[in-house]
Amino acid sequence: xxxxxxILLISCYELGHQPLGLASxxxxxxxxxxxxxxxxxxxxxxxxxxxxxxxxxxxxxxxHTAMCIGVEISKHIRAINPDAHLCFYGLYASLNADxxxxxxxxxxxxxxxxxxxxxxxxxxxxxxxxPQRLRTRPHAATPFLKRLSFAVPYRxxxxxxxxxxxxxxEGTTVPAGYVEASRGCLHTCLHCPITPVYxxxxxxxxxxxxxxxxxxxxxxxxxxxxxxxxxxxxxxxxTLEIARGLHSAFPKVTFDI
Numbered sequence: 151x152x153x154x155x156x157i158l159l160i161s162c163y164e165l166g167h168q169p170l171g172l173a174s175x176x177x178x179x180x181x182x183x184x185x186x187x188x189x190x191x192x193x194x195x196x197x198x199x200x201x202x203x204x205x206x207x208x209x210x211x212x213x214h215t216a217m218c219i220g221v222e223i224s225k226h227i228r229a230i231n232p233d234a235h236l237c238f239y240g241l242y243a244s245l246n247a248d249x250x251x252x253x254x255x256x257x258x259x260x261x262x263x264x265x266x267x268x269x270x271x272x273x274x275x276x277x278x279x280x281p282q283r284l285r286t287r288p289h290a291a292t293p294f295l296k297r298l299s300f301a302v303p304y305r306x307x308x309x310x311x312x313x314x315x316x317x318x319x320e321g322t323t324v325p326a327g328y329v330e331a332s333r334g335c336l337h338t339c340l341h342c343p344i345t346p347v348y349x350x351x352x353x354x355x356x357x358x359x360x361x362x363x364x365x366x367x368x369x370x371x372x373x374x375x376x377x378x379x380x381x382x383x384x385x386x387x388x389t390l391e392i393a394r395g396l397h398s399a400f401p402k403v404t405f406d407i
Contacts, residue, residue, distance in 0.1 A: 151271055152183060154185050157186035157271060158187050158200050158204040159187070160208070160210065160223060161216070164210075164328070165315070166315040171240055173363075174301075175210075175267050182272070184268075194309055204234050205235065207234045211240045217246060235257070236256050243263075244258065261347060262293075262298050295351055295353075310370070311367065314326070315376070329377060329378070330355060331355055331360050331382065332355060333379070333380070334348035335350070335381050336381070352381075361392060364403075372403070377389075377405060393405070
């Protein structure tokens with residue numbers, strides 16, 4: 151699994167942002183020595199050669215639109231490479247686990263998905279059984295809700311920030327980056343898809359990891375940062391530290407929450 155082309159991650163849609171759903175797990179995989187490839191289907195074509203050579207293919211589904219597109223993409227993947235292990239990961243993987251496993255997926259990972267995804271890849275490499283907290287046919291599992299040791303997201307090789315959302319302000323248009331300082335949510339609003347997965351829990355991403363990610367996106371040309379947390383103020387002390395760190399390092403970079 152450590153040969154180039156063995157692991158392919160695909161993002162389907164992230165509201166016009168450079169996909170954190172690729173960059174974050176790519177960071178975990180790279181830190182563990184796995185040279186995975188990432189493709190953003192919203193901004194580039196998926197090369198058939200990438201699909202045909204992959205042994206493990208992960209599809210990021212952080213929202214409903216992404217899941218619907220991912221299901222269609224998975225049908226094409228099966229036609230090209232029926233032997234690849236197909237894993238759906240992200241918020242909507244858990245919410246639609248029964249449907250995905252009955253139709254297109256070999257496994258689904260919800261909640262804090264990066265470490266379980268890495269563990270799944272490692273289990274395939276070692277020839278071991280599927281790790282706990284992963285739902286596969288026919289094994290059931292709940293979302294993974296444990297604190298992770300985060301890696302800095304890996305954005306090299308993803309489409310340029312200029313291909314994504316921009317900020318229009320005061321007659322200028324500037325590239326915008328996207329990060330998350332926390333995942334999950336303390337609130338349990340009944341209309342929200344986060345509630346049945348996280349059940350009122352939230353997890354912070356360490357400030358140094360968030361600021362390192364912001365730094366690399368500024369180096370890539372970002373002049374504005376969007377924080378995509380479900381509720382940026384779930385942990386006010388944490389987010390204030392990040393906001394102050396952002397302003398201290400890049401006083402001209404704006405942000406929204």
